[in-house]
Amino acid sequence: MDFLPLFFDLKDQQVLVFGSGPAAVRKTELLLRAQTKVYWVCEEIPEHLVSLDPISLERVEEADLAPWEQVHMVVAATEDAQQDELIAQKARQLRLPVNVVNRAALSSFIFPSIIDRSPVLAAVATGGELPVLTRLLRNRLESSIPHAYGRLALLAKRYRDEVRSVLPELNARRRFWERTLEGRFSDLVFSGREREAEDVLQECLKQAEADHSPVGEVYLVGAGPGDPDLLTFKALRLIRQADVVLFDRLVSEQIMALVRQDAEKINVGKERSRHSVPQDSINDLLVKYAKAGKRVLRLKGGDPFIFGRGGEEIERLAEQGVPFQVVPGITAASGCAAYSGIPLTHRDYSQSVRFITGHLKDNSCNLPWHEFVHEHQTLVFYMGLVGLPVISRSLMEHGMPGDKPVALISRGTTRDQHVLVGRLDNIAALAQDEKIKAPTLIIIGDVVKLREKLNWRD
Ligand code: SAH
Numbered sequence: 001m002d003f004l005p006l007f008f009d010l011k012d013q014q015v016l017v018f019g020s021g022p023a024a025v026r027k028t029e030l031l032l033r034a035q036t037k038v039y040w041v042c043e044e045i046p047e048h049l050v051s052l053d054p055i056s057l058e059r060v061e062e063a064d065l066a067p068w069e070q071v072h073m074v075v076a077a078t079e080d081a082q083q084d085e086l087i088a089q090k091a092r093q094l095r096l097p098v099n100v101v102n103r104a105a106l107s108s109f110i111f112p113s114i115i116d117r118s119p120v121l122a123a124v125a126t127g128g129e130l131p132v133l134t135r136l137l138r139n140r141l142e143s144s145i146p147h148a149y150g151r152l153a154l155l156a157k158r159y160r161d162e163v164r165s166v167l168p169e170l171n172a173r174r175r176f177w178e179r180t181l182e183g184r185f186s187d188l189v190f191s192g193r194e195r196e197a198e199d200v201l202q203e204c205l206k207q208a209e210a211d212h213s214p215v216g217e218v219y220l221v222g223a224g225p226g227d228p229d230l231l232t233f234k235a236l237r238l239i240r241q242a243d244v245v246l247f248d249r250l251v252s253e254q255i256m257a258l259v260r261q262d263a264e265k266i267n268v269g270k271e272r273s274r275h276s277v278p279q280d281s282i283n284d285l286l287v288k289y290a291k292a293g294k295r296v297l298r299l300k301g302g303d304p305f306i307f308g309r310g311g312e313e314i315e316r317l318a319e320q321g322v323p324f325q326v327v328p329g330i331t332a333a334s335g336c337a338a339y340s341g342i343p344l345t346h347r348d349y350s351q352s353v354r355f356i357t358g359h360l361k362d363n364s365c366n367l368p369w370h371e372f373v374h375e376h377q378t379l380v381f382y383m384g385l386v387g388l389p390v391i392s393r394s395l396m397e398h399g400m401p402g403d404k405p406v407a408l409i410s411r412g413t414t415r416d417q418h419v420l421v422g423r424l425d426n427i428a429a430l431a432q433d434e435k436i437k438a439p440t441l442i443i444i445g446d447v448v449k450l451r452e453k454l455n456w457r458d
Contacts, residue, residue, distance in 0.1 A: 002127055003110055010036040016060075016067050017041065018087055019077035023101045025049070027075050027111065032056055039067040068094065073109075077101040104129055113138040117149035119157075143233055148190045155189060156181065159201060166209050176208040182241050183295060184217050187325060190234070216290035218317055220310050222303040222329015223247075226414035227339075228254045230330045238327060242297035244289045246282060250301025250439060252414060259297075279309060283316040290322040301439075303331040307357055307382045331355075333380040336412030336441045340419045341454035349446040350378045358384020358391055358442065369398040378445035385440040389428040395444070396424060405448035410440040419458060421448060 015031050017024055020042040031038050032053045039060045049057060060067050074096050076087040081103075088106040091098035100106040104127055112123035113134045122145060124137045146152075156177070167173045180186075180201060188197035219238040224230040231239075239245075239258050247256060249269030259265060266285070268277040277285075282298075289296045304310030304326060317324045333355055337344045344353045354372065358381035372379055372395060384391055385408070396402055402425030410418045422430045424444065431440075 002104075003125060005112065005123060005125065007121065007123075008034075010034045010073075012037060013073070014039065014067070014071045015073045015075060016071040017075045017077065018083075019075075019079060019101075020044070021077060021079045023079070024075070024077035027077060027099075027101065028057070030111065030114075031075075033116075039071065071096065074098040075101070076106075102131070115141050115145055117145055117147065117153075120145070120149045120153045144236075146190050146233065146237065148192070151194070152181070152186055152189045155194060155197065155201075159205075163205060166205055172208065176204065179208075180204050184323060187217075187238075191325070216293045216295060216322070218286050218290050218296045218298055218314075218322060218324040219327065220298045220304050220314055220324060221300065221327040222308070222331075223251045223255050223299050223301055224330040225302055225332045225335030225412050226250075226252045226255075227335070228252065228258065230335060230413060231255065231258075232327060232329070234327050235329065238297060239299070241295060243294040245297045245299055246285060247297075247299040248301050251299050255299070263297075279312060283313055286313060286317060287320045287322055290317070290324075291320075300329070301332070302335070303329045306331045306333075306355060332382060332412060332439070332441050333443075336409040336417075337380075337443065339413045339417060339457050340407060340409050341451045341456055342407060342443055342447055343450060343454070344378050344380070344443070344447060346447050346450055349376065349450070351376045353378040353380060355380050355382065356384075357382055358387045360387040360390055367394070369394045373398045373400045376446075378443065378447050381442040381444070384442045385431065385436060385438050388431055388442065391442070392424050392428050400424060400444075404444060405446060407443045407448045407451065408436055408440050409443065410436055410438070412439075412441060417458065419451070419455075421451060 010031065012035065014037045016039045017028050017031070018041045024042060025046060028038055028040060028049060032049070035056070037056050039058050041060055041062050045057060045059050068090070074087065074091040076084040076098065078084050078087070084100045084103065085106060088098050088100050092108070097109045098107060099109050099111060104110055110125055112125040115122040115138060122141050124134055124141065126134045126137070163173060163176060167176055185197050185200045185204065188194070188200060219242065221235045221238055223235065236258065239255070240260060242260065242263055244264045244266065245259050246266045246268050256265070268282050268285070286296055286298060298313060300308045300310060302308065305328070310326065314324050314326065333344065345351065354377065356367065356372070356379060381391060392406070402423060404424040406422050406424055406427040408420040408427065408431055418436070420430060420434055420436060
């Protein structure tokens with residue numbers, strides 16, 4: 001280990017900073033955030049810093065020796081290699097910790113990259129020489145530590161003494177905090193529902209005292225159209241903490257790989273005309289597991305409220321008094337449109353977009369076709385591949401021109417994405433020739449023409 005990571009309390013301590021460039025400004029800002037008194041050798045203190053904290057910041061002259069005798073730490077960021085070296089030398093002579101920006105070899109300490117969820121802080125460093133790598137790592141951490149972590153820590157701290165007195169035994173206390181911080185309490189804090197979170201914490205504490213099983217919960221989560229990078233942070237967090245996962249055929253393998261290894265995984269996937277688990281049994285399973293105290297993840301392709309039957313599932317949970325939360329996902333229309341270069345509502349071509357189910361019961365055409373035939377409107381059919389001949393014929397019968405552009409996007413956003421572009425009067429035949437397979441989304445409208453110019457992926 002070349003550097004030992006430490007967290008310094010610099011409140012009311014004094015630091016001497018040299019330099020007028022952006023690095024010096026950044027370090028000064030950081031020091032002010034840590035409530036440090038900064039003596040700054042610079043041309044001029046930028047206005048925004050003066051207003052930020054006029055008291056803790058003092059400009060001093062290079063020749064002024066007084067600060068050297070008072071400070072606890074030195075930062076050199078003059079952008080002049082020789083001058084920085086002299087400052088470092090002097091600091092070392094005085095046994096003061098010194099940082100020379102971007103020169104770890106001259107520094108006795110380095111500034112890590114910080115993820116600030118005060119009072120929770122995470123710091124990353126790569127030895128001071130690889131700022132880009134540090135930044136990449138920082139971004140990863142940034143996305144895995146919810147912004148409300150600070151609030152979570154403060155709230156949990158308030159209950160520390162109470163928990164200690166109710167659960168004097170260390171292991172019981174540890175178990176309690178693990179369960180509570182990984183469960184509904186944290187989710188409620190993250191959703192800004194702190195009053196309810198406190199109730200849950202009290203409830204969990206009562207249960208822990210009586211050693212009962214904790215309250216379970218169902219997470220109805222949208223997994224997006226396939227590319228795992230399109231998951232939301234919240235979806236990822238819940239995927240990682242679930243005890244049981246009920247998933248659909250549409251959820252990609254890469255996303256399933258993010259589920260905890262020891263979690264129970266149940267495939268309730270539906271294929272057209274071959275329902276592996278009937279909807280009613282899925283609803284029952286969700287209730288059963290949640291009531292057994294499990295954190296149950298109901299993972300669905302796309303968005304759970306768009307042709308996802310998510311509503312039916314949580315209706316049952318609501319009736320049964322099972323707590324649940326819903327996490328939206330990127331729906332196939334957004335994902336497929338973005339990844340195939342078709343802006344659904346480009347101002348020159350379309351002012352509205354309709355999401356329509358193409359699942360035609362018994363091949364009947366009981367959809368309001370006349371409403372679909374409009375200039376400046378984009379149509380998106382979900383589950384429409386089998387019904388494509390009926391869909392295209394019906395639209396033409398209701399007056400849509402046969403040369404209206406149509407795109408079929410199969411396995412959109414995944415590495416196997418396939419896009420077939422045609423016209424309303426030939427798309428059904430083309431799809432048959434090319435043996436297009438589900439899941440496929442159908443986009444109909446003049447915006448499809450834009451793909452020629454805007455396709456950025458295939
Ligand atoms: N809740 C989902 C839709 C479920 S209905 C969502 O919001 O996306 C299933 C239909 O969605 C499929 O028949 C197909 O039309 C469409 N679909 C879902 N994922 C898709 C993908 N990756 N590529 C193309 N179409 C997709």
